[in-house]
Amino acid sequence: MSKCQAKVGFLLLRPCGKTVEQNCQFCGKMLCAEHSLPVAEGGFACADCLKQRHPQAQQTDTRTRYFGTSYVPYYWNDWDESDRSVFAQDRDSRETSAPSTYDS
Amino acid sequence: MPQQPRVLYVCYDVIPAPKGASTHVTSFVGALAAAYEVTLVSLAADPPPPTDTSPDTPAPVTAGTYHGARHLQVAPTCPGFLDRAVQFREAVWDRLAAEAFEVVHFRTMWAALPVAEEKARRGFSVLCEVNGVDSIELKYHFPGLRSHPKVIDKLKRQERLAFDCADALITPSAVTAKYLTRRGVEADRVTVIPNGVDLTVFSPGEPPSQPRSGPVRLLYIGTLAPWQGVDFLLEALALALRAPDCPALELRIVGPLRRQWVKPLQKLVARRGLEGCVELQEPVPHGQVVGLIREADICLAPLMPTERNTVQGCNPVKLFEYMACAKAIVATRLPVTQEVLSDGEEALLFSPSKPSRLTDCLLRLAADEALRAQLGAAAREKVAKRFQWRHANEALLEVYRGLLGEERRMED
Numbered sequence: 247m248s249k250c251q252a253k254v255g256f257l258l259l260r261p262c263g264k265t266v267e268q269n270c271q272f273c274g275k276m277l278c279a280e281h282s283l284p285v286a287e288g289g290f291a292c293a294d295c296l297k298q299r300h301p302q303a304q305q306t307d308t309r310t311r312y313f314g315t316s317y318v319p320y321y322w323n324d325w326d327e328s329d330r331s332v333f334a335q336d337r338d339s340r341e342t343s344a345p346s347t348y349d350s
Numbered sequence: 351m352p353q354q355p356r357v358l359y360v361c362y363d364v365i366p367a368p369k370g371a372s373t374h375v376t377s378f379v380g381a382l383a384a385a386y387e388v389t390l391v392s393l394a395a396d397p398p399p400p401t402d403t404s405p406d407t408p409a410p411v412t413a414g415t416y417h418g419a420r421h422l423q424v425a426p427t428c429p430g431f432l433d434r435a436v437q438f439r440e441a442v443w444d445r446l447a448a449e450a451f452e453v454v455h456f457r458t459m460w461a462a463l464p465v466a467e468e469k470a471r472r473g474f475s476v477l478c479e480v481n482g483v484d485s486i487e488l489k490y491h492f493p494g495l496r497s498h499p500k501v502i503d504k505l506k507r508q509e510r511l512a513f514d515c516a517d518a519l520i521t522p523s524a525v526t527a528k529y530l531t532r533r534g535v536e537a538d539r540v541t542v543i544p545n546g547v548d549l550t551v552f553s554p555g556e557p558p559s560q561p562r563s564g565p566v567r568l569l570y571i572g573t574l575a576p577w578q579g580v581d582f583l584l585e586a587l588a589l590a591l592r593a594p595d596c597p598a599l600e601l602r603i604v605g606p607l608r609r610q611w612v613k614p615l616q617k618l619v620a621r622r623g624l625e626g627c628v629e630l631q632e633p634v635p636h637g638q639v640v641g642l643i644r645e646a647d648i649c650l651a652p653l654m655p656t657e658r659n660t661v662q663g664c665n666p667v668k669l670f671e672y673m674a675c676a677k678a679i680v681a682t683r684l685p686v687t688q689e690v691l692s693d694g695e696e697a698l699l700f701s702p703s704k705p706s707r708l709t710d711c712l713l714r715l716a717a718d719e720a721l722r723a724q725l726g727a728a729a730r731e732k733v734a735k736r737f738q739w740r741h742a743n744e745a746l747l748e749v750y751r752g753l754l755g756e757e758r759r760m761e762d
Contacts, residue, residue, distance in 0.1 A: 255467055325432055325504070332498045333432040 252281035252292055270295055354387045355452040355754055360442055360465075362435065362458035365392040365416065365423075368606075368633035370572075370667030371481065374522075374545055375457070376417060381743030382750070383418030386453075390416055391442060394425035403427045405436040408444065431492070435460045443468070453477060453753055459484050459505070462512035469515055475753040478516035480526055483509050486662045490576055509533070518749055522742075525663030525685050541749055544689070545665045546739040551637070552674035554730065555644045565598035565627070566716040569646035569677075571639065571668050574603075574611035577659055579652035579682065579702070581618055586652075586708035588622035590716075593709070597716050604631045604642060643675040647722060648715050651681040655702050659686055673733035676726035680711045690737070696729035 250262040252275065264278035270292040271285065282290040291299075359379060363371045375392070382388045394412060405428055412423045424441040426434035443464035446454070450472065454465050457479035469476055485505040489495045495502060513519065513533060519540045521527050527540045568587070574580050580603060590596050603615075607630060619628050634642065643649060649672035653659045669690050672679050679697035681687045693699040698715060700707040715722055750756075 325436060329498075329501050329504065330430060330432050332494050332501050333492055334430050 248276050250278035250281055251275045252277055356450065357382055357386045357388045357453045357455060358391065358445065358451045359388060360391045360456040360458060360461045362438055362460055363392055364395050365390065366636070367395065368636055370545070373636055373667050377546070377739040377743060378746055379419050380417040381746060385747060388419035389422060390419045391422045391424060391445060393438065394423035397425040398427060400429035401427050402429065405433040405440065407437070409437045409441050411441060439464060453750065455479060457481055459508050459512050462508050462515065466511050466515035476516045477749065477753060478512050478519045480519055480521045480530060482662055482664070485509060486657055490658065517753055520746065520749060522665035523663035523686055524689055529662055541745065543742050543745040544737055545667045545670060546737045546742045547670035547674040547733055548739050549674055549734060552640050552671050554676040565600040566647045567645060568599060568601040568648050568650060568712070569642060570601065570650045571604045571642065572666070573605050574608065574615060576611070577654050577656040579654040580615055582654060582702070582705055583650060583652045583708065584615065584618050584622060584624060584628065585705035586712060588624060589706055589709040590712045591627070593713055596713060599712070599716060600627045600629070602629045602631060605633055607632055639671060640675065643672060643677060646677060648712065649677040649679050651679065651687065652708060653682045653684055653687065655684060659684055665689070670733055670737045673729035673737070676730040678715050678722035678725045679729060680708065680715065696725055696732055
């Protein structure tokens with residue numbers, strides 16, 4: 247089953263992953279019902295395409311407004327290959343069970 | 351009847367398991383489930399062998415019940431620690447997206463990102479339980495981390511997110527509470543709830559019908575991680591056995607014999623000629639720990655003055671279990687042990703400057719059965735007054751009442 251490709255989240259953008267209802271009529275991105283935004287001329291589009299065509303559109307402002315007000319943004323970039331290699335250097339990480347942390 | 355508040359309790363631990371962390375979680379889950387509708391998310395006990403999967407692949411989740419809570423056991427399938435932790439994080443995220451909760455309580459920093467993000471979306475209360483932090487503890491599991499400050503910085507950012515998104519924080523140690531304030535957490539958001547013991551399980555047992563003969567039995571229970579000081583203990587034991595007036599001693603070490611940590615200890619045992627008096631044993635189920643303690647004459651907690659013990663802090667469950675069994679304890683003189691034990695009253699505390707300090711305590715206690723009995727009785731009395739799980743559970747429920755805006759019930 248195809249998954250919605252719209253990005254969600256404000257700390258870490260990730261694919262929405264819900265069941266696809268339709269495609270964006272401009273870029274073809276697969277979208278769930280929540281992320282299919284109606285276009286005034288008819289049809290549906292993703293938030294990014296709608297924003298490009300209608301810069302005043304409210305829904306695509308949410309993330310910007312959230313960061314722009316009282317919320318202090320965290321610079322969050324997720325783990326990458328170089329991080330992975332650090333944890334792979336030690337024998338520990340190759341054991342079947344990951345160590346439970348915070349030993350008592 | 352109004353619906354009970356729904357609680358999600360997340361831990362990156364195997365529950366149940368023969369570890370203090372599991373004992374702690376089990377006690378909290380039981381107390382919470384009596385008052386709320388609780389979902390516990392933990393690691394699965396027997397995960398399948400790792401496969402070459404991406405952390406985006408959903409980890410299998412098995413549903414069951416545990417001490418009155420719904421228990422979801424997540425079994426990460428990726429081969430490496432980092433990907434497994436991310437896979438676990440994604441499972442937490444899926445749960446938060448799928449269900450509504452009034453309180454999300456987590457004791458793993460790997461839950462910080464989904465909890466922070468979903469809190470902003472859904473507005474539940476957040477309780478962060480800090481028993482340790484990855485930026486300190488993982489350096490012992492993965493020594494290579496010490497030369498990668500950027501990765502440690504990422505772990506710290508993850509921790510900062512956890513602290514900042516929490517409405518309240520709890521920790522079992524005053525040392526950890528101080529650490530949190532140094533990390534910028536306001537002191538009034540932090541509640542210290544020491545670990546405890548169940549006195550109905552841990553008790554001295556029946557006294558032996560006749561005086562026991564044979565060696566004086568020493569017991570260490572816990573992991574063999576470097577911060578636990580088991581190598582220091584072996585050095586001290588070797589010195590004690592060389593003392594002219596030393597009675598026969600035998601040391602039983604009970605804990606997960608992880609290859610990474612057990613090999614150096616086995617070599618040390620051989621080098622010091624301790625093969626005949628040291629027994630290394632895999633952990634037993636928690637219900638059998640009391641039997642091990644009762645068989646011992648002296649119980650040990652030789653924690654080392656490492657960053658983990660002196661900066662981050664800890665509150666070893668084993669101390670309370672030793673105390674409840676009225677055993678004489680020898681432990682390192684550190685702020686974390688002095689939160690629980692007073693030197694000469696409930697235990698003998700030694701300076702970790704050199705193994706001979708521990709040797710002196712061992713020789714003194716081995717030769718003085720009356721002193722062992724005196725320290726043990728005082729320890730039992732103290733633990734009964736201050737460190738039972740019911741004390742910790744009540745303090746936890748008080749924090750929950752604050753989070754949920756509940757009044758304390760009259761019958762309490």
